[in-house]
Amino acid sequence: MSATTRLANGALAAAYASDHRRLVGIRDLARVQERLLATIVRRNRGCEVGRAHGFADVSSVETFRSAVPLSTWDDYADAAARIAGGARGVLTTERVRLLEPSSGSTAATKLIPYTAGLRAEYQRGIRPWLHDLYTAYPALRRGRSYWSITPAAQVARPPSLVPIGFDEDADYLGPLAKRLVTSVFAVDSAAARAPTMDAFFDATCAQLLAADDLALVSVWNPTFFTLLLGWLTEHGERLARSLPQRRRDAAASCLRDGDWRGLWPRLAVVSCWADAAAAGPARDLMAALPGVTMQAKGLLATEGFVSLPLVAAGGAVLSARSHFFEFLPEGETEPVLAHELDVGARYAVVLTTSGGLYRYRLGDLVEVRGRHGVLPVVAFLGRCDKVSDLVGEKLNEAFVTGVFASLGLGGSVLAPAGDHYVLHTASTEPGLAERLDAALCANFHYDYARRLGQLGGVELRPPRPQDRPGAGVQPARLGAIKPTVLARDDPR
Numbered sequence: 001m002s003a004t005t006r007l008a009n010g011a012l013a014a015a016y017a018s019d020h021r022r023l024v025g026i027r028d029l030a031r032v033q034e035r036l037l038a039t040i041v042r043r044n045r046g047c048e049v050g051r052a053h054g055f056a057d058v059s060s061v062e063t064f065r066s067a068v069p070l071s072t073w074d075d076y077a078d079a080a081a082r083i084a085g086g087a088r089g090v091l092t093t094e095r096v097r098l099l100e101p102s103s104g105s106t107a108a109t110k111l112i113p114y115t116a117g118l119r120a121e122y123q124r125g126i127r128p129w130l131h132d133l134y135t136a137y138p139a140l141r142r143g144r145s146y147w148s149i150t151p152a153a154q155v156a157r158p159p160s161l162v163p164i165g166f167d168e169d170a171d172y173l174g175p176l177a178k179r180l181v182t183s184v185f186a187v188d189s190a191a192a193r194a195p196t197m198d199a200f201f202d203a204t205c206a207q208l209l210a211a212d213d214l215a216l217v218s219v220w221n222p223t224f225f226t227l228l229l230g231w232l233t234e235h236g237e238r239l240a241r242s243l244p245q246r247r248r249d250a251a252a253s254c255l256r257d258g259d260w261r262g263l264w265p266r267l268a269v270v271s272c273w274a275d276a277a278a279a280g281p282a283r284d285l286m287a288a289l290p291g292v293t294m295q296a297k298g299l300l301a302t303e304g305f306v307s308l309p310l311v312a313a314g315g316a317v318l319s320a321r322s323h324f325f326e327f328l329p330e331g332e333t334e335p336v337l338a339h340e341l342d343v344g345a346r347y348a349v350v351l352t353t354s355g356g357l358y359r360y361r362l363g364d365l366v367e368v369r370g371r372h373g374v375l376p377v378v379a380f381l382g383r384c385d386k387v388s389d390l391v392g393e394k395l396n397e398a399f400v401t402g403v404f405a406s407l408g409l410g411g412s413v414l415a416p417a418g419d420h421y422v423l424h425t426a427s428t429e430p431g432l433a434e435r436l437d438a439a440l441c442a443n444f445h446y447d448y449a450r451r452l453g454q455l456g457g458v459e460l461r462p463p464r465p466q467d468r469p470g471a472g473v474q475p476a477r478l479g480a481i482k483p484t485v486l487a488r489d490d491p492r
Contacts, residue, residue, distance in 0.1 A: 005184050005213070009141035012180045013134035016127035020135075023128045023321055024310070029339040029374045034061055037324040040354055043117065046093045049079075049358065061337070065326075070335070070350065070359050073110050079356075080111045084160035091356025092117070098163040101444045102302035103394040109444040111164070112302045117354030123177075125305035125319035129298070130177060133216075136311035137293065139268040143215025144186040146208060148224055150448070151192050151200040186211035197451050201231045206239045208232070209251050214264040218271040220297070221278055221391045222285040223419075223454050225270070229260065229288060260289055271295045271309075275380040277389055299380045301362055304351045306378070313372035320375055326350035326359065327366075341368045341376045348384045363387070388416050388486055391454040393446040395421075397486040403439045404485050407432070413463070415487035420456035424463050433458040 026032050041064060045055040058064045079090045084099060092115050099111035134140050182189070191203035205228060208214065219225045232239075236255040240248045254263040261267065270289065274282035274296035286294045298307035298316035304323050307316035318325065318338060326335035327347035335350050349362040363385050366378040383389060386397035400414055412425035414436075423436055437458045441447035449455040 005144060006141060008180050008183045009134060012130055012177065013141065014131075015176060015180070016131040019124065019127035020131040023124075023317075023319075024373060024375070026320060026374055029320055030337065032320055033324055033338055036321070037061060037064060037352060040117075040324060040352060043094065043354070044092050044356070047089045047091060047356075049091050049356065050093070053358070064352075065359070068359050070361055071357070072361050072363075076357065076360075077110070080113060083113055084111060084162055086161040092354065094354070096162055096356075098165065099160060100165055100302050103396075103443050103445040109442070110302070111160070112357075113355050115355055118304075121322045121354055122305050124321040125298075125300070125308050126177065128310075129308040132308075132310050132312075133269070133271070133295070137269050139266070140215045143213040143266040143268075144184045144211055145181065145216040145218065146186045146211070146214060147181060148219040149187070149189060149192040149204075151194060151197060151451075186214050197453075201228070202235065202239060204228060205232050205235065206242065209236060209240055209263075210243055210247065211264070212247060212250070213266050215266045215268050216271070217267065217269070220273060221454065222270075222272040222274070222282040223278075223391050224452065225272070226281065226285050226288075227453055233258070258288075261291055267292050269293045269295055271297055273297050275299075276382040277391075281391075299349075299364060299366065299378070301364065303355070303357055303360060303362060304353050306349055306351075306362070306364070306366070307380075310372060313370075313375070313377050315369055315377040315379060317372050317375040317377055323354075324352040326352075328361070330365075338376065339374070343368050343370055346381065386486055388414075388421075390416050390419070391449050393443060393449045393455065395440065395443060395446060395486065399443060400440075400486045403436070403442075407436060407439060409436070409485075411463070413485060413487050414458075417459065419454070420459060422459045422461050424461050426463055427460075433460050 041050070041055045041058045044050040050056075053067045055067075058067055076091065080099065083090055083096050088095065091113055094115040094117055096113040096115055097119075098114045100114055102110045102112055187204050187207040191200060191207065194200040194203050208228065209232065217225055232255060237252060240251045240255070243251060251263060254260070267289065270286065270292055272278070272282055272285070272294065274294060282294060282296070286292065295309055295311075296316070298309050298319070300306065305319045306325075308319050309316045320338060325338045327338070327341060328335045328350060330346045330348075336347075341347065344367070346365060346367045349364050349366060351360045351362055352358050353360070361384075363383055365381045365384045367381050368376050369379050370377040383394070388395045395414070404410070404412060409423075409425060409427065412423055412427065415422050415424060421440075423433065425432070434457070437450070440458070441450060446455065450457075
C-alpha cells in the first residue's frame, strides 16, 4: 500500500465528517426542509417560472404548494429546449452550467438542467455517504478504487449552446472529492476516451488486472461489473501479457480458476444498485465475490439525490439536506411531507430542486422501512409509471408507443426477458427486430446499455394469449381495458 493511497483515502473519510454530522444530527426535519424550500424559492423569484407562480409571495410550505402544481417532465421539455438554445432565466435565475441526458418518457431523452445550486445539493448527499463509507469500512483506506466511467465516445450528444453531460462521472463528486478519488483510481479516466467499446473494455480490464490492491468497486448496475468479469474471463490472458511477470503469473492462475478474490485480495466492498430489478443481478455478482461486502446504493436520479446508504441505519436514509421533498401515498393525490411519512407505507417521490424542477414527480416508488433518528429509511421499489427498467434503460410506454407507431406495429407487445427484450407480434417482416432495436436506441440509456452489452438485441416471438383483448377478464369489463404495448414481464 502506497502512502499516497492511504493519505488520500484517509483525507476522503475526514473531509466530510461535518457533512455527516449535519445530516445525522438533524432533530427537526420539518424545519430543515422548510429552510431548503425557502432558499430555493428566494433565489428563483426572478426567473420565468418564479414570476409565473408568484414566488415573491410564497412565504411558507403551504403557500408554495398552493401556488405551484405537481409537475412531470412534459412541463419542462420546452423550457429545456429553450435553455439548450441559449435562453437564460427560464427555470432558474442561476446560470445553467450543463444539461445532463437521461431517459425520457414521452421524449426519448430528457436534458436535465444543472446549476451550481443543484450540484451543491448533490454534494450534500454524496459527502456524508463518502464519509460513512470510508469510516465504516476502514479496509477501503488500504487500497485503490474502481468507479465506473461512461465511455465518452459512445454517448451521442444533441446540438446545444449549453454543454451536454459531465466530462466524467466523477464530476458528480465535486472538486475536492474528485481530486481525492481520482488520485486512487484503479482505472484512469483515459479509458473512457477509448475509440470503440471493445477498446474501452480492454483498457478498463487491463488496469483492473494490474490493480492487486483494489479495495472498492463502485458501479451503478451490478450487471456492468459482471460484464467486466466476463471480459476478463474471455480476454484476461491476452491482457495480462503486459503485466510484470509476478503479477502476470498470479493473474493467470486466478483467471484460470475464476478466483476473483485471489485476483483482488484486498477487495472489501462493492457498491451498486441492489433494489427492485437490480436485486437478482446484485446477488449473482456477490456470489462470485465471496467474502466481499455489498453496499446497496441509495436512490440517485439524474434529476436529484433522494437517499444515501448509512451503515448504522441498516439502509438508505433520505438525503434531507439535498432537496425539498414531498411524497405521494399510493392511490392518493395529495402529497405529504418528509416528517409525515409512515413506516411501512409506500410513496411516489416528488422533488423541488435548485436545478429548476418544482414539485416534480420523479416517477420512483419507495417504501419507508424505518427511521434513523428523524431520517426516514427508504427503499426503492421500482417505477410508478408504466416503465420497464432491467439495467437502467427506463423504457416508458409512451416512448415505446411512439416507436411502434413509426414502425406500424399495431397489436404488438414489447416485454423484458432476462437480459433483452422480446417483441410479441404477428408480423413476419424481414429485419423487423433490427429496425425496432435501432429505434429503441433513441432512448439514451437503452442505447448505452446495448453498446455496453448489458442488453441483447430484440427477439421476435408470436403474440401472447394474455395480450389479446379481453383475455382473463369478464366481458362486462372489456370497455375498461387499456391496450398496452409494454409488458412488465415475460412469462415463458
